[in-house]
Amino acid sequence: xxxxxxxxxxxxxxxxxxxxxxxxLDEGMIAHVGFVDGETPVVIPTAYGRDGASMYLxxxxxxxxxxxxAEGVPVCVTVTLxxxxxxxxxxxxxxxxxxxxxxxxxxxxxxxxxxKLHGLERIVExxxxxxxxxxxxxxxxxxxxxxxxxxxxxxxxxxxxxxxPLDDDADFSRPVWAGVLPAAVTxxxxxxxxxxxxxxxxxxYIRLYER
Numbered sequence: 001x002x003x004x005x006x007x008x009x010x011x012x013x014x015x016x017x018x019x020x021x022x023x024x025l026d027e028g029m030i031a032h033v034g035f036v037d038g039e040t041p042v043v044i045p046t047a048y049g050r051d052g053a054s055m056y057l058x059x060x061x062x063x064x065x066x067x068x069x070a071e072g073v074p075v076c077v078t079v080t081l082x083x084x085x086x087x088x089x090x091x092x093x094x095x096x097x098x099x100x101x102x103x104x105x106x107x108x109x110x111x112x113x114x115x116k117l118h119g120l121e122r123i124v125e126x127x128x129x130x131x132x133x134x135x136x137x138x139x140x141x142x143x144x145x146x147x148x149x150x151x152x153x154x155x156x157x158x159x160x161x162x163x164x165p166l167d168d169d170a171d172f173s174r175p176v177w178a179g180v181l182p183a184a185v186t187x188x189x190x191x192x193x194x195x196x197x198x199x200x201x202x203x204x205y206i207r208l209y210e211r
Contacts, residue, residue: 006157014157014158014159015157015158015159015160016157016158018053018153020158020160021101021153021156021157021158022050022153024079024081024099024100024101024158025048025050025055025079025101025153026050026126027081027099027211028079028080028081028101029047029127029211030045030046030047030048030079031045031046031047031048031055031057031077031078031079032044032045032046032077032078032079033045033046033057033065033069033075033076033077034075034076034077034078035065035068035069035073035074035075035076036073036074037064037065037068037073042064042065042068044063044065046058046059047123047126047127048077048079048123048126049119049122049123049124049125049126049127050122050126050153051118051119051122053152053153053154054150054151054152054153055077055103055150055151055152055153056110056119056120056122056123056148056149056150056151057069057077057107057148057149057150057151058120058123058146058147058148059146059147059148059149060145060146060147061144061145061146061147062145063147066109066147066149069107069109069149070107070109070147070149072106073106074104074105074106075104075105075106075107075151076102076103076104077102077103077105077151078100078101078102078103079100079101080098080099080100080101081098081099081100082096082097082098082183083096083097083098083099083162083182083183084096084097084180084181084182084183085097085180085181085183086161086163086164086165086180087165087177087178087179087180087181088165088166088167088171088178089165089167089171089172089174089176089178090167090168090171093165093166093167093168093171094165095161095165095166096161097161097162097163097180097182098159098160098161099158099159099160100158100159100160101156101157101158101159102156102157102159103151103153103155103156104155104156105151105152105154105155106151107149107150107151108149108150108151109147109148109149110147110148110149110150113143115148115150116143116146116148117137117138117143119148119150120137120138120146120148121137123148128205128206128209129205130203130205131205134203163180164178164179164180165178165179165180185211187209187210190202190206190207
């Protein structure tokens with residue numbers, strides 16, 4: 001394990017096995033890509049998809065961050081799942097329950113058209129499994145306007161916080177409610193586009209969507 005992927009703040013929360021890292025990435029939706037452009041730090045949210053021990057990142061061919069990553073600048077990518085608010089008897093002890101992954105590396109611009117199509121399919125299937133079987137894939141113009149970058153997961157780690165508040169013994173006698181306010185993402189009833197024919201119903205993978 002590379003030293004920069006070791007969790008130093010609360011090291012007891014660090015998890016390093018690939019199964020845990022992959023599970024968090026597979027449940028997440030948005031990756032935040034951080035890099036330094038000259039002397040300016042930049043963080044960009046983007047869609048992604050995992051393929052084994054690699055991550056595909058979606059971008060625009062003309063976007064600054066895509067160009068910088070294609071040039072080989074070091075990047076740090078994070079994905080975080082928020083699981084709840086931890087409310088303690090002391091405001092200092094308040095916290096959050098979460099699962100997160102941090103990845104370090106140098107992304108590679110995908111230039112091979114077949115791998116690029118594969119990467120885009122992995123991104124779509126990550127967001128909405130089954131969608132690639134129905135929706136039209138990108139044409140040549142759309143493919144040219146899109147950048148796909150591949151990032152190895154070799155230097156990655158997870159950090160997980162779970163459980164209740166960690167109050168000081170002296171605060172236990174305070175008549176203050178303490179505990180966890182769980183958080184969950186839910187999805188509502190699909191809303192059809194105005195031009196969808198009435199005979200076209202949402203497929204099960206949309207109607208029953210969950211993560």
